[in-house]
Amino acid sequence: MPEENETPFDNIRLQIKPGIDRDSTSEAVTFPYSSGLSVSLLEKTPEGLIPITVDRVAELNKNVKDLLQIAVSNTVKQELHDLSVYDHRLTADDRIRLVAKDDSPFVSSIMISIERLLPANIEFGALVSAPRYSTVLIYAVESDIALDVAVALDRLTRSMFAESTDALSAQLFWWHAGNYYPVGINTNTSGSPKLSLPPELSSVVNQLPQSGRRLGD
Structure with a gap:
């Protein structure tokens, strides 16, 4: 169950991946980051990581740039603090x-x-x-x-x-x-x-x- 006062944006994460599968029919939000690397936006759920799609972006009523900034902040604070x-x-x-x-x-x-x-x-x-x-x-x-x-x-x-x-x-x-x-x-x-x-x-x-x-x- 969601934690008290949790918003849909609290579970957004960023993941670095190699390249982009240009033959993929997936509508997941993925875009180039640097030569040979791409960035994917995901939602962390009890069932696992779910790719954020174009439709989900519309549901969240945020543009991709804003979601990317949220994802970076969440990932650094919640996932990378105890490496x-x-x-x-x-x-x-x-x-x-x-x-x-x-x-x-x-x-x-x-x-x-x-x-x-x-x-x-x-x-x-x-x-x-x-x-x-x-x-x-x-x-x-x-x-x-x-x-x-x-x-x-x-x-x-x-x-x-x-x-x-x-x-x-x-x-x-x-x-x-x-x-x-x-x-x-x-x-x-x-x-x-x-x-x-x-x-x-x-x-x-x-x-x-x-x-x-x-x-x-």
Whole structure:
């Protein structure tokens, strides 16, 4: 039963998802958020999460922009206030930040405010993935070591995605200046992994401080 003084707007939530299924006939309110990501509006009910449709928007007598603002506020206050955040060893030399909450379908929504989990004034962005709705992986980019870390983080992301019961996306992203860019891992002629980055990140990569570490080892 609804709690006393609860309004229909109190149960509206936001969920980050990979892409948009353009072949879908669903009337659920979903729209692009960033490259390769979309935002869905949902209602949290005792029966589970129900997508908010165009008809439901009309019933609520609010425009989508207002509902989005409500959803962001509700999700941050009600779902993201008690996340577990800790360092996770990725390689012998590198650690990532792992953000999680058991059985929560909303942890991936932290991607809308990922900067709150990063060092202040970070210049080169971060590597980010959400292999599960309940788990987000983050690596703050500070030097060219990130190019090596991306390969290992992509591998971990794909492994977690494949083994998960709440799988979200096997895609690794590079967050920079408020945007998420997909990171690809290809194989070169020698069989070694090779990063494939969008042109928007070229200047960022060229400005990365050199660590002196031999990359690829």
